[in-house]
Amino acid sequence: MSQVKEFGPTGKNEVVSPELVTTLSAPAGRELIARAVSLLADGDELAALSALRREVEPDLAAAALTQARLRDKAAAKFGEDAPALLVLPDSLEQATRSEVAAARASTLRERGVRRIVEAGAGIGADTIALARAGIEVVALERDLVVAAVLRANIAALGLRDVVQAAAADAAAYVAELSPDIAVYADPARRSGGRRIFDPELAEPPLSWLVGLAERGHPVVAKISPSLSGEQVPPGWEAAWTSTPTSSGRSVVEASLWSPQLHRFARRAAVLPDLEITGVPDVELPVGDVSTYLYEPDGAVNQAELVGVLADATGGHLLAPRIGYLSAERAVDDLPAQRFAVIETLQYSAKRVARALAHYDAGDLVVKKRGLDLDPHRLRREWLGKLRSRSGPPLAVIVVRRTADTLAIIARPD
Ligand SMILES: C[S@@+](CC[C@H](N)C(=O)[O-])C[C@H]1O[C@@H](n2cnc3c(N)ncnc32)[C@H](O)[C@@H]1O
The missing domain is CATH 3.40.50.150 (Vaccinia Virus protein VP39)
Structure with missing residues (x-):
């Protein structure tokens, strides 16, 4: 490949300068960051900064503390490499x-x-x-x-x-x-x-x-x-x-x-x-609720590959452009969450509350597609009406179709 023409040694960033980066990456700088990490473990940033400032210049103390403060966020991105790496807030x-x-x-x-x-x-x-x-x-x-x-x-x-x-x-x-x-x-x-x-x-x-x-x-x-x-x-x-x-x-x-x-x-x-x-979905078959529901992973929906899951399960959509599939077959290892259908009703909040009273759901997940509902409010309302909550968690999936709105009570499978 050709020769890289590098920029000259100028420039500043809102947090540190290139010279500070060099200092931090040297063994003494890494020891300083390690000290900042242990000082910060006590949770008092001001005390940690004062302690570091007694050892080194204020700029370097602040830069080391920034590295320590970002360590957890860095671990979320870089995993086990995080302690060896330097980061910058915006770049991280x-x-x-x-x-x-x-x-x-x-x-x-x-x-x-x-x-x-x-x-x-x-x-x-x-x-x-x-x-x-x-x-x-x-x-x-x-x-x-x-x-x-x-x-x-x-x-x-x-x-x-x-x-x-x-x-x-x-x-x-x-x-x-x-x-x-x-x-x-x-x-x-x-x-x-x-x-x-x-x-x-x-x-x-x-x-x-x-x-x-x-x-x-x-x-x-x-x-x-x-x-x-x-x-x-x-x-x-x-x-x-x-x-x-x-x-x-x-x-x-x-x-x-x-x-x-x-x-x-x-x-x-x-x-x-x-x-x-695969190739993006064109028109997928639509049908009624059967034994299982599949909620495709968001990546599958965005890639418009729901049809690949429909082929794999022999399933169909519950309504056009509503990303839930229903199928007779339980197929494993698909990029979708599967639910076993327990009961399907015409949706009304009261009807769902009455139906849920028969199942001692330990918890509820409420999902909705194609209509404007507040799933968090409904979950609180429905859970509040349950006398016993000792059973397994259940899901209520509310789906708007052309002619009606269904509430499907199902068990995560
Ligand atoms: C989103 S960040 C890259 C993050 C990196 N993939 C990572 O995971 O750590 C994009 C970077 O591109 C740099 N950048 C944008 N245009 C550039 C160009 N023409 N030449 C070199 N760097 C450029 C920016 O300064 C910025 O740091």
């Missing part, structure tokens, strides 16, 4: 979770990518995953402080042999590259603390990445999970990824894969270990 917010980065890197490797240029590497979450998947990376970051942290992180994890991290503008570097080199970008989607949803306003913008693919580069772009099917450039593969979170599952990102790396029109990666692929 935008960093890819390690399991999501690892899944993408392994798909890139499976699709034959061995060298890649990362256009905007941030503090390195994707860089680390790419390198560990056996891909050589030129990781470019135009913010000098962020680039200093990136370099420190690559060095701390012993990845310098496979990663060339530099403070440079990716657009200028990629313009000189041979078009067989792959490019990955996770464009910055925040400006002045606000989120950007339009991929054209992100940096680098999607049109630049599409232009690179037109020149022949294999390109992968991480995109906001709100990406819709209409925004997918023709001939590109679109993937949505979901992960388990503390409050269930959520779709954490989408990604676009240029025609050179395309394998499927749509993909839903349901981490840790499920993936489905």
